[in-house]
Amino acid sequence: MKKYNFNAGPSVLPRKAIDETIKAIDDFGGLSIMEISHRSKEFQAVVDETVALFRELMNVPEGYAILFLGGGASLQFCMAPYNLLERKAAYLNTGTWANKALKEAKLFGKVVEVASSKDANYTYIPKNYIIPADADYFHVTTNNTIFGTEIHNDIDSPVTVVSDMSSDIFSRPIDVSKYGLIYGGVQKNLGPAGVTFVVVREDILGKVSRKIPSMLDYRTHIRENSLFNTPPVVPIYTVLQTLKWMKSVGGIPEIQKRNREKAALLYAEIDRNRLFKGTAAVEDRSLMNICFVMNDEYKNFEAEFLQFAVARGMEGIKGHRSVGGFRASTYNALPKEAVIALIDAMKEFEKSH
Numbered sequence: 001m002k003k004y005n006f007n008a009g010p011s012v013l014p015r016k017a018i019d020e021t022i023k024a025i026d027d028f029g030g031l032s033i034m035e036i037s038h039r040s041k042e043f044q045a046v047v048d049e050t051v052a053l054f055r056e057l058m059n060v061p062e063g064y065a066i067l068f069l070g071g072g073a074s075l076q077f078c079m080a081p082y083n084l085l086e087r088k089a090a091y092l093n094t095g096t097w098a099n100k101a102l103k104e105a106k107l108f109g110k111v112v113e114v115a116s117s118k119d120a121n122y123t124y125i126p127k128n129y130i131i132p133a134d135a136d137y138f139h140v141t142t143n144n145t146i147f148g149t150e151i152h153n154d155i156d157s158p159v160t161v162v163s164d165m166s167s168d169i170f171s172r173p174i175d176v177s178k179y180g181l182i183y184g185g186v187q188k189n190l191g192p193a194g195v196t197f198v199v200v201r202e203d204i205l206g207k208v209s210r211k212i213p214s215m216l217d218y219r220t221h222i223r224e225n226s227l228f229n230t231p232p233v234v235p236i237y238t239v240l241q242t243l244k245w246m247k248s249v250g251g252i253p254e255i256q257k258r259n260r261e262k263a264a265l266l267y268a269e270i271d272r273n274r275l276f277k278g279t280a281a282v283e284d285r286s287l288m289n290i291c292f293v294m295n296d297e298y299k300n301f302e303a304e305f306l307q308f309a310v311a312r313g314m315e316g317i318k319g320h321r322s323v324g325g326f327r328a329s330t331y332n333a334l335p336k337e338a339v340i341a342l343i344d345a346m347k348e349f350e351k352s353h
């Protein structure tokens, strides 16, 4: 049976990126890419090309370093404050991941939560909050993977913006110059699990008074071009193949167009279909993680619909336990036909209920 991959992460990858990785695992200049030295000139070239293509596609200005590290976005929750928090930091609380980031920052200094949507189970993005001008930085989670909300515009801030973009990186154009630090795990939109991307403006570093262990100091990794220690070689190679695929289809503008189209189709069906309703505030709806539940009078059919959809090849559409219902993750590499298959399943289910 054909499977449609709606997993929230790790998640769908372009088939071409998988095939190219298989080839390199089989034969990368006579050896497998799994058994070459990370210090070989062949792998240096992979890192250089990945950085260059990342920079080109995302339009990263001069003065910013691009790093590929281990530890996941979760390590960045502590690494960012370790490197940047001296007096106080400001955080926007938009969900589970934002909370985890905030919790780690508290280990390093004073943290203010400028606004929160906890009062409504994070179904919206707080607006009209004030960012303290004396904060060292302001942290946001641009896409809330679990609750299906997204900040659709770059933020104007009086202080450095630090952003967790794990689940919407490369999904739309961003103005990198408005951010000091952008980070995320690659396993949603860029590659397989195992590598973390970091885009950092170099002039924000070196300003805290604490001692920083080498591995946790961004400057170490900048100096060593992400090769201070052994990086995740194979995942980085797959990231390169994913970036090449993105470029081949037309880069971020085309990806954004596709994402908008997929999300518009699915939200339209959620709004039309009498069985379902969306959970996120309409203006804050994520284009990456589409959360929906059954209308109250049909709640009893949730398990049945899940089974019905799984039998038609829908993979990973069960909602996160903190929201319930369903979540269809429509990341960059998810083909439109997957969304159409899900919509067809929703329509068919409606007819019989």
Ligand SMILES: *Cc1c(COP(=O)(O)O)cnc(C)c1O
Binding pocket: 009, 071, 072, 073, 074, 075, 097, 141, 143, 144, 145, 164, 165, 166, 167, 184, 185, 186, 188
């Ligand atoms: C998945 C996710 C994380 C966690 O990433 P890890 O690489 O597993 O640490 C953090 N933030 C957001 C927004 C995520 O979607």
